[in-house]
Amino acid sequence: MERQLVLLLLATVCLRIASSSESYIVVAPKTVRPGATVKISVTTFRAISDVDVRAEVVARGVVRTSARKTVAPNAADFIELQMPEQLPTENGEYSLVVAGSGGLTFRNETTLTVDQKCVSVFIQTDKGIYKPGQTVMMRFVAYKPTLLPYSGKIEVSISDSSKNLMAKWKDVQLVNGVASSDFPLSIEPPVGVWTTVGVWTISVSGDVSGKMLIVSYTVVL
Known part of the structure; x- marks a missing residue:
């Protein structure tokens, strides 16, 4: 049949x-x-x-x-x-x-x-436009596909409008899926759109099995 x-x-x-x-x-x-x-x-x-x-x-x-x-x-x-x-x-x-x-x-x-994206990272800043000498306040929120918080570590970097690396934090520990940091701007920072990047990694026997870049933009005037 x-x-x-x-x-x-x-x-x-x-x-x-x-x-x-x-x-x-x-x-x-x-x-x-x-x-x-x-x-x-x-x-x-x-x-x-x-x-x-x-x-x-x-x-x-x-x-x-x-x-x-x-x-x-x-x-x-x-x-x-x-x-x-x-x-x-x-x-x-x-x-x-x-x-x-x-x-x-x-x-x-x-x-x-x-699809190795098993964590979604959201980067928030306290506002969208900053002036020289101000401090950029940031919060990082990470979730799994099940909407449960991801409590691992992430790496965060900030680049200016010319893609020059201005700051970098390694092994930022998330607590219940949340972490925060800040970055003081200089008196004469490059004007334009700045980029904040968050990277998460999951290692298996020392090998990276997943990585995701999440980008947010900050305008400096």
Whole structure:
């Protein structure tokens, strides 16, 4: 008996269901992020009984995370996969494997894209325009994709309108996702748009697995 799989990745849709055959639809994101929860939709058609569905993320033959769910015949359900906090690229290519057994037997594997942005950093200043001799007050707020605060360390640097490095702070410790700092301007600073950059890194065995630059602009008059 012909069994068909329809795998929907992001906006790509391909749907073909034979009226006389057992079928199913799997919907999953093409891109995943470290620490995020991935929802996979599974729908069964004309299954003879409950279908035991297992989803797993595999890299170099090693299962990095997995979950399973029993889906009723002619019904839809979700499987939630909790991604690891680190998905280093040295593990090789990541794949999503979805397999069913029981009332419907199938197996499908597709390649995943890993987006290493697992922290969003927001940089705030106390105002947008500064005059010579004033102090720039800054606050850094960092969140994970789950909206939980990121309590690691970030590196912050300030460059003037000519992209000259004016100040740099290493290993700024975030407490409950928040840290603050200040930078006094000289009496005769370069006029123009200044740039504040925040960098976060996550290390696995000494290797950087993720880095993100977040930029805010300050006008000095």
